[in-house]
Amino acid sequence: MRGNVFKWNVMLMDLATLILGFILCYELFNLNGILAQRMNTEILLLILAVTVLFVFSLFDLYTDWRRKDIQNSVYSIVLSMLVVYIGFTLFTFLSTDSYINDISIAFLFTIETVFIVLLRLCVWFIDKKMFGKRKVAIIGDHEQSIAVLVEKFQNHNQGWFDIEGFLTAENLKEIELSIHQYDIFVLSSEIHKDQKAQIISYCLRQEKEVMVVPEVIDLTVHGAITQQIDDMPVISLSPPSLSxxxxxxxxxxxxxxxxxxxxxxxxxxxxxxxxxxxxxxxxxxxxxxxxxxxxxxxxxxxxxxxxxxxxxxxxxxxxxxxxxxxxxxxxxxxxxxxxxxxxxxxxxxxxxxxxxxxxxxxxxxxxxxxxxxxxxxxxxxxxxxxxxxxxxxxxxxxxxxxxxxxxxxxxxxxxxxxxxxxxxxxxxxxxxxxxRGITEPNRDLKLVKLEKKGSAISR
Known part of the structure; x- marks a missing residue:
């Protein structure tokens, strides 16, 4: 439900922006400047809105993009609008009942694109201000696995996460003592499944967000179907392949x-x-x-x-x-x-x-x-x-x-x-x-021992 509500809210936001941009262009260029009398304005707006929302979904612009690189989102929006613009131009060119002025429609799509990008940027930065700077603790079973995750978070978009420390999976007591110092706990894929289950269960009971790097076996289970043998439930796994x-x-x-x-x-x-x-x-x-x-x-x-x-x-x-x-x-x-x-x-x-x-x-x-x-x-x-x-x-x-x-x-x-x-x-x-090709891993990354009042990670 939470993901669907976010998706529908963003779609409604985009729809409102499209309507606003269309009305602005309508007033600036007048009806005859945008389309001929034979083309109904409401129909044109409906086609535009449905097409944009569909193409946006193809570019994954309705998945949770709040922690993603905003540059990728801007690229995707511009490319989506370019795809719609090309398709829209071909549609009006092939249609015998409509005609759209090339300059006017170019202005229309330019304004629509600018409006949507600016609105998405505003929402992204507001969300980052309100929900960014989450204090993160990396949990692993050895120093190298922790170092890899630390580097991933440091390379990620700046401002969403602050890496405050690291913990070892084998010391559950240490995790319990420091649970309230952090907002997010990140679990390495190398952690033993029993330890992983204990840590996840405890963090969720304490209402803390948990990020888990999946093992390959976890992804093979994805898409499994449940069956029943007598009165025993089983999970049926098929080899990963296409039908x-x-x-x-x-x-x-x-x-x-x-x-x-x-x-x-x-x-x-x-x-x-x-x-x-x-x-x-x-x-x-x-x-x-x-x-x-x-x-x-x-x-x-x-x-x-x-x-x-x-x-x-x-x-x-x-x-x-x-x-x-x-x-x-x-x-x-x-x-x-x-x-x-x-x-x-x-x-x-x-x-x-x-x-x-x-x-x-x-x-x-x-x-x-x-x-x-x-x-x-x-x-x-x-x-x-x-x-x-x-x-x-x-x-x-x-x-x-x-x-x-x-x-x-x-x-x-x-x-x-x-x-x-x-x-x-x-x-x-x-x-x-x-x-870009393969680069040498950062071997200068140093992990400082977690202390009772917190921890530090430095290079």
Whole structure:
């Protein structure tokens, strides 16, 4: 109920803003300046409102965005309004019963976008002022796991959380003594399940918020169904995979969208095919063996963004943030994701999907499986050009966190989810920081022992 109330309140707020912006434009440009007499004003406003609310939902603008990066929200709002503007212009162009002045409608969408962004910013900052600065205690079972979580919170949007201290999971008495010093308790995924259950139960009884980093097994349980054997309730778990109907729908969607994208991107493909060999030695197309669904190998196609034979001396190595092997043009290709365009051919061949876990090489898969035995669960579906992990995380996001996102995608698959991820990929493309390579972990992070009256964390 709490989440639904927030969602409906924000939707009503957006709807009121749309109406206000429409009325303002109506008065500024007059009826004849915006639409012809044959187009009913109320119908136009209704179409606009329904379309905007629908597209906003595709960009996840009605999920709880209060603790998220406000920059991402602004990007999503602007892109959503741009999508609606393009669709609205095509609708009026194809309709024989309406005509909209191009300049007037551009002003309309500009004003609507500015109004919604300003209102969202106001609500976000007010909410941050009222409910930010939550005192956080990190609970883990060893110093390294705590250090990782501390760094995550320090890198998060400033102003929402103040990390006041850390505690060890094995010392429940220490947690009980300091419970009233903190607002939020964050639990590492490595904590033993019995200790985790005790801590969660105690914190909730004390009316404290608890954040739990899920284990991979927790995500495999998500979506389980309850059954009854005699008079005993059981939870039935199925391997994470798509249904037959889901696979058919996904394949039809992949082929249709890939053909459209290939047609519209063909000028860029031809241009890059010519420019890449001119700017660096080697062919334009780079192919590499990757592992697909059910462990089946296939050749993936990309525009070459590194020097020729980049791994001849080093062997398989993940790209770093300032990797010297990346060419000047390659940096642009990686930042804009244009190097992935040839993978549309992989989609048409059936080796890949538009949306799914990113394909990896066998060398890295075997290495990751030693660390994460459940890593192979992501191979139950076709790999994708983009995925849930790519729109929610960064290139440098840890393998374990990417696996969590991949399993969340597989368990919650729907055609609408694929559309949402594809649209949100546009936001990722225009944010170059999302494509930054792997960086060395912060090894200078020092954790100071928690004292009775509080604790400190310093670098």
């Amino acid at each position: 037959l109907g889901g696979k058919v729908i996904k394949r039809i969607f992949d082929i249709a969208i890939s053909v459209i994208l290939l047609i519209f991107s063909s000028p860029f493909i031809i241009l890059l095919y010519i420019c890449i060999p001119l700017t660096s030695k080697g062919s334009a197309i780079f192919k590499q063996e990757r592992i697909g669904r059910n462990g089946k190998p296939f050749w993936i196609y990309k525009f070459r963004s590194m020097i020729q034979d980049a791994e001849m001396k080093t062997g398989p190595v993940l790209a770093s943030e300032k990797d010297p092997r990346v060419t000047i043009l390659g940096r642009v290709l990686r930042a804009t994701r244009l190097d992935e365009l040839p993978q549309l051919l992989n989609v048409l061949k059936g080796d890949m999907s538009l949306v799914g876990p990113r394909p990896e090489r066998e060398f890295f898969i075997e290495m990751f499986k030693q660390q994460l035995p459940d890593y192979s669960l992501r191979l139950t579906v076709k790999p994708g050009i983009t995925g849930f992990a790519q729109v929610q995380g960064n290139y440098s996001t840890s393998v374990e966190d990417k696996l969590r996102y991949d399993l969340m995608y597989i368990r919650n698959y729907s055609l609408i989810l694929d559309v949402k991820i594809l649209l949100q990929t546009i936001r990722v493309v225009i944010q170059p920081k999302k494509a």
